[in-house]
Amino acid sequence: MDSGEGAVRGVFTCELCELSSPYTFYGQKPPNTRGIVLLEECYGMRDPFSPEKEKFLVLGSKCCLCNKIVCVGTECSLFYTKRFCLPCVREHLHQFPEQIQTELAKKKPTQKS
Ligand SMILES: [Zn+2]
Numbered sequence: 001m002d003s004g005e006g007a008v009r010g011v012f013t014c015e016l017c018e019l020s021s022p023y024t025f026y027g028q029k030p031p032n033t034r035g036i037v038l039l040e041e042c043y044g045m046r047d048p049f050s051p052e053k054e055k056f057l058v059l060g061s062k063c064c065l066c067n068k069i070v071c072v073g074t075e076c077s078l079f080y081t082k083r084f085c086l087p088c089v090r091e092h093l094h095q096f097p098e099q100i101q102t103e104l105a106k107k108k109p110t111q112k113s
């Protein structure tokens with residue numbers, strides 16, 4: 001059975017900031033779009049503020065290291081060839097390019113060391 005356009009499939013919840021929102025698709029191809037393939041499997045929903053069917057919002061995705069579900073907010077994750085949650089980025093910071101290290105240094109640490 002077709003799940004239908006814009007049908008809510010569940011609720012996405014970020015495991016770090018607890019942001020939650022219903023999502024209407026999970027995967028690399030948002031429905032009602034042609035030729036759009038996302039760089040990662042992610043949770044998304046049709047943009048409720050846009051009349052265009054092809055507009056969609058990416059809510060979040062899974063960290064490729066720890067599999068935590070995280071939102072795309074810059075406080076929670078970053079995308080560098082794959083999705084990483086910030087705690088994992090900090091743990092493996094030396095493996096990321098200098099630009100990302102500098103970006104992260106500007107942010108407040110999420111935990112005391
Ligand atoms: Zn979050």
Ligand SMILES: [Zn+2]
Pocket residue numbers: 063064065066067068084085086087088089
């Ligand atoms: Zn992680």
